[in-house]
Amino acid sequence: MALLAIVALWGMALVDPPEGLSRGLAALSARYPGRIGGVEVERIPCPPLKHLRLYVVCTNACAETWVIVGVRGLWPENLANLGRVPPQPAEETRRRIGAAVARDGLSLDRESAREMIGCDLRLEGLLPELVLTPLDVVALEGARGSEAEMQRLLESLDARDAWSRIETDEVEEGFRGHLFYWDTSLPGRPLLEMTFTLGTNGVLRSLDVEESLRGGSDSGSTRGTPPS
Numbered sequence: 001m002a003l004l005a006i007v008a009l010w011g012m013a014l015v016d017p018p019e020g021l022s023r024g025l026a027a028l029s030a031r032y033p034g035r036i037g038g039v040e041v042e043r044i045p046c047p048p049l050k051h052l053r054l055y056v057v058c059t060n061a062c063a064e065t066w067v068i069v070g071v072r073g074l075w076p077e078n079l080a081n082l083g084r085v086p087p088q089p090a091e092e093t094r095r096r097i098g099a100a101v102a103r104d105g106l107s108l109d110r111e112s113a114r115e116m117i118g119c120d121l122r123l124e125g126l127l128p129e130l131v132l133t134p135l136d137v138v139a140l141e142g143a144r145g146s147e148a149e150m151q152r153l154l155e156s157l158d159a160r161d162a163w164s165r166i167e168t169d170e171v172e173e174g175f176r177g178h179l180f181y182w183d184t185s186l187p188g189r190p191l192l193e194m195t196f197t198l199g200t201n202g203v204l205r206s207l208d209v210e211e212s213l214r215g216g217s218d219s220g221s222t223r224g225t226p227p228s
Contacts, residue, residue: 029076030057030067046119113175128162191215
C-alpha cells in the first residue's frame, strides 16, 4: 500500500520521483519506439522550476537523437526535437516549453527571474559562460585581431556566476532581462544583445536579439539581425 501511495504521488507530480527514474523516462520518450541503448541524458539546470525537470537526450553525440524532454512526475513530454529535418519551428518549441513551465505555477521574484532567463538561454542552445559583463565587452573590443587574446578571454569566462551577469528589471507584464552574449559559433564571432521578457509565471513572452554596436567583429563587417 505504501508503494502504491508513493507511485500515486509521483503520478500526480505532488512528490518528485528519483532522478534516475526521471532520466529513464526522458530517454524512453525521446527514443520511442526505438531502443535506449547508447543514450546520453543531461539535465538542464533550472532552479525556479518546482516539479518540471528538463533534459537533453542525445545519441551519437547528438548526430542522431537530439531532443529536449520535460518530465513532470511520471509523465514525460518531448518539448523540442533539435535534430528534426526540417527543423522544428522556434515558435512551436517555445509554445511547448511555455505550456510546460506554466503548469508549474511559478511566481517569480527578481532573482528567480534571472535564473529562469538563464534556463531559457540554455534551452535556446546557448552557453552561459559566454554571457559577458560590460568589462568583458571592453576586453573583447581590445582582443579583436589577436587570436591569443581572444582565446585568453574565452578561457577566463566562468559559467558558475553567469546568471549574475544578466540585468533584470520588473516591468508591468513581469520581468525583462538584458545581456550581452558572445556568439563564438557564428562567422565573425559577434557580440549579441539579447532581451528576454518573462511573465511572473516564468513563461517566456518574447526574445529579441540584435548584433551589438559594441564588441566588434572578427571580420570587421556587420551581420544581419538574427531572428527573434
